Amino acid sequence: MDFELIVMQLFSGLALGAILVMVALGLTIVFGMLGIVNFAHGALFMVGAYAGLWIASLTGSFWWALLVAPIAIGILGMGIERFLVRPLYGRSPDDPLLLTFGLGYVLVESVRITFGTDGIPFSAPEALQGVVDLGIGYFPVYRLFVMAVVALVLLLLWLALEKTRFGLIVRAGARDPLIMKVLGVDVGRLWLLVFGLGVGLTALGGVLAAPMRSVSPEMGTLVLAEAFVVTVIGGMGSLLGAVVAGLLVGVAISMTALFAPEMATIVMFSLMALILLARPQGLFGRPGLGA
């Protein structure tokens, strides 16, 4: 096996991992703040991909799809929080999970009704097609673009969380919502925004992933399982954990695909099992947070 091929495959893995980072971040932000797991997360990833497809065909521009679809689905996410999840606060933590699980059914079936059950190909814009010479080999431009977009979003997210007043409130609210309430912060509105942000991130992941795999109503199920694996490995509620574990899983999948293709999907689950044995709270998780 030559060295170039391995490096190229490593880059592919990072591009794949970048998508996983988006999905897992959305999942873990919502968990960290609201303490609930959104089981419709995979379905919303899929809805994001379809929304991108629809907007792209409407406007003829991939760029509009990339910008508008995550925002639109993020607003849909806020509606879900406001009207479906909010009545369940204060009940068993399993209830929001079960509700979003049912919502997943509804979303998948609605997409099937609207767009049909078959997969739809979605091609990258012409400017991003083709390959680029990295010095040691050729690499698809689109994958580089995905990595750049994710890096940009991560930077913005970091700035928003660390450098703004909103970020300060979010971080404080994750630690102790009751004290925030006492201090006069509208925690309900905060949760609404955070849920919307989490859903928007997964929708962005969906739009970005669409040109790399075909778009189908079932694409969310595997993504949901992948996001769970990433969050378990990285540590529930840890943003840094989601980023590191997402890239790690992406690289692990694509490296295995190089040497033993049939093991590619299996390897990430085995990785998770190992982490559970050695460090149940995940790489960056705090002990006691569910483990």
Next chain:
Amino acid sequence: MSPVTTSTLTPTPAAAALPLAQPATPPPAAPPAAPPAAGPAGTRAARLDRWRVPFSVAALCVLPFVLPSQALAVNVLIYGLFTVGFNLLFGYTGLLSFGHAAFFGGGAYLTGMAIAHFGLGWAPAMLIGVAGASLLALVIGALSIRTRGIYFCMVTLALAQLVYYVALQASGWTGGENGLRGFTVAKAEVLGLFTVNLLDPLQKYYFLMVFAALALWFVSRVLNSPFGAAIEAVRENETRARACGYDVERTKLLAFVLSGAVAGLAGTLSALHLSIVPLDALGYHTSSLAVVMTMLGGAGSFFSPFIGGLAFLLIEDVASLWTSHWQLIVGIIFILFVLFLPKGLWGSVIGFVKKGRAP
């Protein structure tokens, strides 16, 4: 344990908290099952509980004649039993697993492979199916009970997906995407005494029902035993159960394995019924079925899995006549249940009776 002590442990509304209050007290010291304060509804619920296995079996006996089709009756039987296994873990132990397809499908595949690849008879094949599913539950359970709460759901789902992809790749053994075929059991000889013709739908139904009835009896005994009280104690307050001296991890693991064994039995019955094992038996959708059926029926009560299974399959049956997108209807009904009827059909009926009758 004698039948007498078993009945005193039967959880009645007023006595439900007793195992917690006096965890170390042996059964004979427990007060009578229905204190006067519980009123007539309490005793009625207690009587219903004492006869729950005969009631269930009687209901299963008439099922093929009251439902629109016998195929529906077999499905209620198999998926109801699957949900009984799931409910043992979710309803009684408080652990929400999204990976029970691994045990259902595992039991089905092992039974099918034992017949197709090794030419075993139906009885040893079933035994292998149930034993294999239990072993799988032991491994998956040991890993996933290291986590709690929401984490637990995610880990069980991911590990079940692992089993799914292993089965997909090992196509030489499992038939891969096409599913496992070629193990039709036409006749089953029972202890050399008589032969059941499994090609006759009604004979097959009652043949499968015998195993479901045995499993129900077994689950009922487990729930009535001190262990049954221990798992409910873990559900209600894990810290307190631990402080009272229970080995919470071992209790959870044992509940997980028992739950997986019952789900595995349901899987072996489904393999004998269909004579094929679709890859979907291991998929996310199968795990979801148990969750949906339990929520429709109501978690943590003995009858609800079959009631939930019946409700789900009837909805599917009726809605699929009308639209191919019946899952949309199921999803909406499910959401409405979580929002407005979290105790499910049976749980709400019980709650209504208690509220209406008790002073």
